[in-house]
Amino acid sequence: xxxxxxxxxxxxxxxxxxxxxxxxxEGRIIGLVGRNGAGxxxxxxxxxxxxxxxxxxxxxxxxxxxxxxxxxxxSLGIGYVPEDRRLIGPLTVEENLLLPAWAIGMRDxxxxxxxxxxxxxxxxxxxxxxxxxxxxxxxxxxxxxRALMPGARLLLLDEPFEGLAPAMALRMGEIxxxxxxxxxxxxxxxxxxxRVSALAARIYTIxxxxxxxxxxxx
Amino acid sequence: MERRGMEQLAIILIDGxxxxxxxxxxxxxxxxxxxxxRILNLAHGSLYAMGxxxxxxxxxxxxxxxxxxxxxxxxxxxxxxxxxxxxxxxxERGLLRWIYGRDPxxxxxxxxxxxxxxxxxxxxxxxxxxYYAYKPYGLLGTVQLAGIPYPxxxxxxxxxxxxxSGGLYLFLHRTRVGRLVVAIIHDPEISVALGANVPRLFxxxxxxxxxxxxxxxxxxxxxxxVVPGLSVEVIVLAFAVVVIGGLGSLEGSAIGALLVGVVxxxxxxxxxxxxLFAIYLVMALVLLFRPQGLFAIEEVRxx
Numbered sequence: 001x002x003x004x005x006x007x008x009x010x011x012x013x014x015x016x017x018x019x020x021x022x023x024x025x026e027g028r029i030i031g032l033v034g035r036n037g038a039g040x041x042x043x044x045x046x047x048x049x050x051x052x053x054x055x056x057x058x059x060x061x062x063x064x065x066x067x068x069x070x071x072x073x074x075s076l077g078i079g080y081v082p083e084d085r086r087l088i089g090p091l092t093v094e095e096n097l098l099l100p101a102w103a104i105g106m107r108d109x110x111x112x113x114x115x116x117x118x119x120x121x122x123x124x125x126x127x128x129x130x131x132x133x134x135x136x137x138x139x140x141x142x143x144x145x146r147a148l149m150p151g152a153r154l155l156l157l158d159e160p161f162e163g164l165a166p167a168m169a170l171r172m173g174e175i176x177x178x179x180x181x182x183x184x185x186x187x188x189x190x191x192x193x194x195r196v197s198a199l200a201a202r203i204y205t206i207x208x209x210x211x212x213x214x215x216x217x218x
Numbered sequence: 219m220e221r222r223g224m225e226q227l228a229i230i231l232i233d234g235x236x237x238x239x240x241x242x243x244x245x246x247x248x249x250x251x252x253x254x255x256r257i258l259n260l261a262h263g264s265l266y267a268m269g270x271x272x273x274x275x276x277x278x279x280x281x282x283x284x285x286x287x288x289x290x291x292x293x294x295x296x297x298x299x300x301x302x303x304x305x306x307x308x309x310e311r312g313l314l315r316w317i318y319g320r321d322p323x324x325x326x327x328x329x330x331x332x333x334x335x336x337x338x339x340x341x342x343x344x345x346x347x348x349y350y351a352y353k354p355y356g357l358l359g360t361v362q363l364a365g366i367p368y369p370x371x372x373x374x375x376x377x378x379x380x381x382x383s384g385g386l387y388l389f390l391h392r393t394r395v396g397r398l399v400v401a402i403i404h405d406p407e408i409s410v411a412l413g414a415n416v417p418r419l420f421x422x423x424x425x426x427x428x429x430x431x432x433x434x435x436x437x438x439x440x441x442x443x444v445v446p447g448l449s450v451e452v453i454v455l456a457f458a459v460v461v462i463g464g465l466g467s468l469e470g471s472a473i474g475a476l477l478v479g480v481v482x483x484x485x486x487x488x489x490x491x492x493x494l495f496a497i498y499l500v501m502a503l504v505l506l507f508r509p510q511g512l513f514a515i516e517e518v519r520x521x
Contacts, residue, residue: 048411074413086408088401099401102394103413150413 001026001185002047002154007056009039009046009209016042018209019056024154029176029186031200033193039209040189041083044156047187048080049073060154075104079151083158083189085143089132093123093142096131100150109149116145120175137168144175155179155186161195173199228364230483236372238479239379243434244452245459245471246386247427253403253466254423257314258322260329262431262456263449264336265305269432270448271340272297273439274349281353290354291374298436302429310424315417333449341446348443355440371440378437382430383472390468399423403466458497462504464511473512474504 002024009017017039024030034040045051047058049070058065063076074080079100087096097116101109117124123145126138134142140160147155160176161169176199180186190196196203205213248262276297280290313332317325358370390396401409402419410416435448442448459478463470478497485496492499504512 050407050411070410071413071415074411080411082408082411086405088404088408090400090404091397095397098394099398099409099414100412103398103409103415146412 001061002187003057003059004043004047005057005059007043007046007058008054009042009051010054011042011051016051016209017046020206020209020211021056022204022211024185024187026185027180027183028201029180029188029196029199031193031196031203032187032189032206033191033196033203034189034206035191038206040191040206041158042209043206044080044082044158044187044189047073047156048078071103074100074150077151077153079147079149079155081140081143081147081155081157081160083162085136085139087131087134087139087142087146089130091131092127093129093131093134094127096142097123097146097149100146104150106150112149112152116148119148119178120145122171137164140164140168140172141175144172148179151184153185155184157186157188159190160188161190161192169195225364225366226487229366229368230487231480232363232368232372233486234476234480234483236375236479237482238475239376240434240438241455241459241475241479242379242472243382243430243437245456245463245475246382246468247430247434248456249460249463249466249468249471250386250430251424251427252460253468254399255314255318255420256406257317257325257329258457258465259314259427260326260453261309261332261336261449262427263451263453264333264340265301265428265431266435266438266452267340267444267448268301268305268336269298269435270439270442270444271344271349271435272301272432273436274351274444275344277351277354277440278349287353287357290357294354294436294439295433298432299429301432301436302425305432306425306428307421309428310421314424315420318420333453337446337449344444346446348445349439350443351439353440375437378433382433383468386430386468395419395422455497458501461511462501464508464513467511467513470511470513477504 004020004022007017007020008015020039020043022030022032032040032043042051046053047065049065049068053066060076060078065073088099097113098109101112106112120141123141126134126142131139131142144160160172164172176186188196188200193203201216203215204211244266248259251257251259273294276293277290280293309332313328317328355369355371358374360367361370361373390400398409398414399419402414402416406416459471459474462477463474478500481500482493482496485492
């Protein structure tokens with residue numbers, strides 16, 4: 001479904017990704033594990049088109065993403081949850097969820113919103129609140145819900161468990177498992193192997209911008 | 219004596235409000251453009267001046283034809299719209315899109331160059347002699363306010379500013395495109411990742427800002443003699459208001475404009491020598507206590 005082949009990214013002349021290749025198949029959770037600065041976030045950002053790819057290729061289903069403008073990727077069914085959540089503070093939770101629908105003109109937005117609320121009832125309870133007023137954990141769930149709006153096929157999550165209270169982390173894992181069973185492809189960037197080993201079908205270890213090892217999950 | 223005091227207070231407030239309306243019109247576009255495009259457009263005053271020139275030409279042409287006088291207000295509005303809709307996209311597509319995300323010094327130099335070009339361009343088109351398009355000003359006569367005759371046109375300016383601010387508010391908070399613009403102001407990158415067509419929204423926002431500047435110029439034209447050099451005065455004042463309010467914040471610009479408007483009016487009536495100083499006094503005081511301005515762009519709490 002998603003395939004990166006020998007992807008190189010340099011920022012301000014420094015090589016950040018040095019030939020990253022990985023594959024995220026349909027209905028699977030894949031882990032990308034590495035220390036801070038190893039290139040996890042940059043890998044996700046390259047898939048979203050937020051950093052330019054110097055060489056190599058990124059393919060999603062039949063589309064070649066490598067040179068596709070960043071704003072046209074969400075509409076292919078890709079959702080992105082950045083590490084620091086980045087909700088739009090002055091807008092309400094529901095407005096945050098609807099932003100991608102307005103941006104790409106989703107016709108089935110009301111249905112999709114209902115579907116997300118069924119999956120995550122705790123987000124529906126927050127619908128009218130301003131995003132800036134939420135706790136960190138709530139923001140994380142809302143950011144996931146927002147990514148699900150356009151992201152019906154592939155989800156990219158950057159440290160989804162970071163800073164979550166244990167109960168909230170369990171809930172996050174449960175939702176991700178649920179999405180996987182619904183056939184979604186999920187790529188999780190994570191610095192702590194233990195957080196993803198139970199979820200992931202395969203784990204890529206990344207170090208200094210290179211994939212070091214590939215292993216099966218538990 | 220007390221009655222006279224009340225009258226004077228009323229006049230000071232209304233004068234302040236009129237001036238604040240004008241300040242809001244010249245600064246709203248500047249701050250909106252900064253909020254979205256992150257470019258401080260030094261040529262913003264030139265859009266104002268072009269609006270003023272185009273409006274003066276349109277009004278003179280209109281009255282030369284002997285058309286129905288009240289229609290001249292539509293001519294003012296039309297002139298502003300045409301300037302904004304033509305010049306806005308030309309500037310954004312032709313210059314700004316090449317300098318997004320660059321070093322601010324580079325951006326300032328580029329828009330300063332644009333300002334110089336537009337200044338000479340205006341001299342080529344409209345010459346250096348003043349234009350007097352005062353007729354729409356006189357049409358509204360005077361209104362009795364607190365027993366004192368007050369020019370009706372000044373009140374029209376308040377109306378234009380209220381309409382512009384109300385329209386902007388509704389656009390940003392009630393429409394889909396408007397809320398996408400809000401999202402870009404707060405986080406351009408995540409907006410792109412969510413699918414926002416940023417190049418198109420940049421173009422739209424710049425054009426909107428250009429229309430606002432031209433609108434300010436167009437509705438000021440009947441009150442002044444339109445001469446070369448208008449842009450400079452306007453850009454300095456607009457910068458002051460925008461800095462007071464907080465770069466990128468429309469609410470801030472509205473409050474900043476009111477603050478400067480009323481303080482200046484107070485000075486004009488009580489200590490006229492300090493009229494010009496008033497603006498910088500307000501700016502210095504605000505920056506002393508809130509260096510980011512009154513309403514810095516709100517960030518999502520990062521826990």
